[in-house]
Amino acid sequence: MSNSNNKASYIKPFLFGGISGCTAVAIIMPLDTWKVRLQIYSESKGIMAKEMHRVEGLKGFYQGLGSAMLRQLTYATARLGIYKVIVDEVKINQKRDLSFLEKVGASSFSGLCGALIGNPTDICLVRFQADATLPVAERRNYKNAFDALYRITKEEGLPTLWRGSTPTVLRAIAITVGQLTTYDEIKQWCMKIFLRKKETMPDRIMASVGAGVVTSVLSLPFDNMKTKLQKMKVDANGKYPYSGVADCFLKTIQREKISGLWVGLPVYFARVAPQSIIILLVQDLLHHVFEKH
Numbered sequence: 001m002s003n004s005n006n007k008a009s010y011i012k013p014f015l016f017g018g019i020s021g022c023t024a025v026a027i028i029m030p031l032d033t034w035k036v037r038l039q040i041y042s043e044s045k046g047i048m049a050k051e052m053h054r055v056e057g058l059k060g061f062y063q064g065l066g067s068a069m070l071r072q073l074t075y076a077t078a079r080l081g082i083y084k085v086i087v088d089e090v091k092i093n094q095k096r097d098l099s100f101l102e103k104v105g106a107s108s109f110s111g112l113c114g115a116l117i118g119n120p121t122d123i124c125l126v127r128f129q130a131d132a133t134l135p136v137a138e139r140r141n142y143k144n145a146f147d148a149l150y151r152i153t154k155e156e157g158l159p160t161l162w163r164g165s166t167p168t169v170l171r172a173i174a175i176t177v178g179q180l181t182t183y184d185e186i187k188q189w190c191m192k193i194f195l196r197k198k199e200t201m202p203d204r205i206m207a208s209v210g211a212g213v214v215t216s217v218l219s220l221p222f223d224n225m226k227t228k229l230q231k232m233k234v235d236a237n238g239k240y241p242y243s244g245v246a247d248c249f250l251k252t253i254q255r256e257k258i259s260g261l262w263v264g265l266p267v268y269f270a271r272v273a274p275q276s277i278i279i280l281l282v283q284d285l286l287h288h289v290f291e292k293h
Helices: 002-042 049-056 058-062 065-094 100-133 145-156 158-162 165-193 201-231 245-255 260-264 265-292
Strands: none
Touching: 002 065, 002 265, 049 058, 058 165, 058 245, 058 265, 065 100, 065 145, 065 165, 065 265, 100 145, 100 158, 165 201, 165 245, 165 265, 201 245, 201 260, 201 265, 245 260
16 A cells, blocks of 8 residues: 555656646637747737737637647646655655755756656647748648657657757746745745645635746746747758857847847736646645545
8 A cells, every 4th residue: 555655646746747737728828829929920020919810710829739738748747746756755754845945956957857858849839839920831730749740850850859948948947946936935935924834725826926927037038039949940041040049049139129038028927827826726736635535
């Protein structure tokens, strides 16, 4: 029985992480698609949501939903699961909570692992969302996430699946630190301030909202670079518009000024804050119900 419980204690953080991520993406997918389009259109001063809805209809906001789900089953499962396992191991073996710096280290490591595992599906998602912005003759027209993975590998080589992995890793670290470290810290502050031994739902809601704010500001510049690098295509001269992260960063500032790094912040916040709230609350709820029963 104890061996079975030990196995479950390692499996459930990853299982609940994947479920939490998929629940969140199913709800916030339209805002994520709009955010990607804003970042792409900022390069050419193009159309926005109203025009997007007129041209593509409601289904345009759900372009790449399959890739988004697959991404959560890799990226969210890994980063949320690894962080939870680290936190639980310290609580069980050392009878204490992680310090702030330990939380930052654990969430950074979790974000790094999640990003490297999930980058191929992230590329598929960005391309699905960006495809409608390309001229008809240049569209990739992937059938589904698995077709995208197969064709990218066949047509552009396996390393392409990790193109833009540097900003993806940096973004994942910023998101995971912003979400998980902030969430746990605010919950602990609330318990200390209100002299409670156990966290309550208001504590969790307050912490998840705070995590959404921090995550948005920290991660958007990296998200912007990642989107532009992953969706780029070769021009008529056979060259990509950006040679790497640094080049993309500098050209974005030159073209759009420093504020261009945070283009679409209101939309990004409207997407990231609800996503953080849903992921963190669903994950906590699943763990609470599992432990109770």
